[in-house]
Amino acid sequence: MTDMIKLSNVHKSFGPKHVLKGVDLSVEKGNSLVVIGGSGSGKSVMMKSILGLLTPEKGEIEINGLPTVGLKAGKRDLVNRQFGMLFQNGALFDSLAVWQNVSFAAMQGNNMPADEARELAKESLALVGLEENILDLFPVSLSGGMHKRVGLARAIATRPPIIFFDEPTTGLDPIMTDVINHLIRDCVNELGATTMTITHDMSSVRTIGDKAALLYQGQIIWTGEIDALEQSDDPFLVQFINGLADGPIEIAGA
Amino acid sequence: MNPLARIGRFFLGFLAHTGRLTVFIAHSFVAIIQPPYYVRLIGQQMVRIGYFSLPVVALTSFFTGGVLALQIYYGGNQFNSEAIVASIVALGITRELGPVLGGLMVAGRVSAAIAAEIGTMRVTEQIDALTTLSTEPFKYLVAPRVIAAVLSMPLLALVADIIGIMGGFVVGTQSLGFNPAIYMQLTLDFITPDDITSGLIKAAVFGFIIAIMGCYHGYNSAGGAQGVGRATTNAVVSASILILSANYLMTSLLFSS
Numbered sequence: 001m002t003d004m005i006k007l008s009n010v011h012k013s014f015g016p017k018h019v020l021k022g023v024d025l026s027v028e029k030g031n032s033l034v035v036i037g038g039s040g041s042g043k044s045v046m047m048k049s050i051l052g053l054l055t056p057e058k059g060e061i062e063i064n065g066l067p068t069v070g071l072k073a074g075k076r077d078l079v080n081r082q083f084g085m086l087f088q089n090g091a092l093f094d095s096l097a098v099w100q101n102v103s104f105a106a107m108q109g110n111n112m113p114a115d116e117a118r119e120l121a122k123e124s125l126a127l128v129g130l131e132e133n134i135l136d137l138f139p140v141s142l143s144g145g146m147h148k149r150v151g152l153a154r155a156i157a158t159r160p161p162i163i164f165f166d167e168p169t170t171g172l173d174p175i176m177t178d179v180i181n182h183l184i185r186d187c188v189n190e191l192g193a194t195t196m197t198i199t200h201d202m203s204s205v206r207t208i209g210d211k212a213a214l215l216y217q218g219q220i221i222w223t224g225e226i227d228a229l230e231q232s233d234d235p236f237l238v239q240f241i242n243g244l245a246d247g248p249i250e251i252a253g254a
Numbered sequence: 255m256n257p258l259a260r261i262g263r264f265f266l267g268f269l270a271h272t273g274r275l276t277v278f279i280a281h282s283f284v285a286i287i288q289p290p291y292y293v294r295l296i297g298q299q300m301v302r303i304g305y306f307s308l309p310v311v312a313l314t315s316f317f318t319g320g321v322l323a324l325q326i327y328y329g330g331n332q333f334n335s336e337a338i339v340a341s342i343v344a345l346g347i348t349r350e351l352g353p354v355l356g357g358l359m360v361a362g363r364v365s366a367a368i369a370a371e372i373g374t375m376r377v378t379e380q381i382d383a384l385t386t387l388s389t390e391p392f393k394y395l396v397a398p399r400v401i402a403a404v405l406s407m408p409l410l411a412l413v414a415d416i417i418g419i420m421g422g423f424v425v426g427t428q429s430l431g432f433n434p435a436i437y438m439q440l441t442l443d444f445i446t447p448d449d450i451t452s453g454l455i456k457a458a459v460f461g462f463i464i465a466i467m468g469c470y471h472g473y474n475s476a477g478g479a480q481g482v483g484r485a486t487t488n489a490v491v492s493a494s495i496l497i498l499s500a501n502y503l504m505t506s507l508l509f510s511s
Binding site: 048051052053073077080081083085087088089091092093094104105108109154 | 374375378379380382383385386387388389390394
């Protein structure tokens with residue numbers, strides 16, 4: 001099967017801090033990969049490198065076969081149009097109403113007229129279980145759960161072939177966490193998209209993922225099917241998925 | 255630490271900062287020139303930067319004109335040259351005080367607001383979201399603010415000129431006993447189109463400084479709420495210092511002949 005996302009020997013540093021130390025990872029078309037790892041392991045840096053928000057010093061990142069490191073702005077823009085992204089805290093634009101947030105990419109990138117953009121927002125909000133009566137609200141008046149759902153509606157609005165989720169359930173109560181996890185799984189199944197999720201939350205891993213990868217100290221140290229997570233005797237993985245303080249994983253600041 | 259090392263570190267930091275600012279300005283120019291142009295956003299920013307700054311600029315220039323008239327009258331009184339009040343008020347306001355004080359007031363209001371808004375967008379990942387939504391942040395955030403400030407500031411300076419001269423007129427005629435018709439005639443006799451245009455050119459440059467400082471510090475803010483607060487302070491301080499130094503430079507260039 002074709003790799004939609006492929007990272008080969010990706011390195012990224014910030015000053016003396018070497019965050020990614022040769023990451024190798026791939027996600028097949030239509031597959032849902034969940035990257036787990038502790039705080040500071042480099043998950044967000046890896047995702048930002050794929051999205052083109054950070055530039056790795058070394059290594060290659062391919063999107064649908066196209067090398068993207070060092071791409072010029074115009075071509076990068078075309079690559080980014082294949083992406084949808086749900087940020088950790090939603091990252092909704094405070095100055096825009098919900099419908100403008102959801103249809104932002106369609107309006108700015110494809111010059112979609114306002115009335116069509118509003119319809120698109122309505123359809124995307126329906127996919128994440130939100131009613132049209134929130135179309136004209138501003139992000140400041142939304143609850144945490146609604147914020148995430150609107151963020152998800154924005155991520156899927158243009159029906160992108162690749163969707164990224166950055167800690168999609170952080171800050172939500174257990175019930176809303178389950179709601180968001182199932183929404184993500186259902187939306188992704190409906191769209192047939194390839195997804196990459198980074199999370200610490202094992203309930204998200206089990207609900208969203210087809211495959212999982214464990215990132216530790218800037219390197220992928222385990223990859224496998226979701227079902228193989230529980231059976232694995234890898235000591236790092238066992239410690240992480242069971243949330244144990246004792247084990248081979250070095251705890252920052254401990 | 256060795257004092258020489260401290261001085262060296264300061265200068266290296268200064269040079270690095272200047273380099274980053276130069277790259278930011280160059281990137282902003284490219285964003286301003288190349289399409290797409292966000293005309294609606296430019297309009298919105300002109301309202302926020304220009305229209306909403308009118309009260310503060312008007313009040314500042316009115317009282318500045320009045321104070322200038324009083325000071326020139328009391329100073330000129332010692333040499334029996336009270337008659338120069340109207341002309342000096344007009345020249346002082348149009349050439350210097352209108353654009354400079356207006357610029358400083360707008361710097362306090364607008365640079366801070368721009369830095370806070372863009373800084374908050376930076377720390378809440380809204381700028382990253384723009385990029386992932388195929389929208390260039392420099393075109394969407396920086397270019398409309400810079401264009402709007404450059405267009406708005408000369409209009410504000412023109413308003414400041416008129417209201418500042420009116421401030422001098424009110425004090426001159428109501429408090430210092432000048433004849434209204436003679437005061438206006440003296441004002442019109444001494445003021446030239448060059449006095450007004452030099453002030454408007456200065457105002458446009460100040461508008462650029464105000465917007466670029468707000469955008470630069472906001473765009474590069476980091477470290478949560480504290481970082482946004484620091485960016486806001488730095489934007490106002492650096493815009494104010496740059497306005498005063500650019501004013502000296504432009505005055506020596508524009509009036510050297």
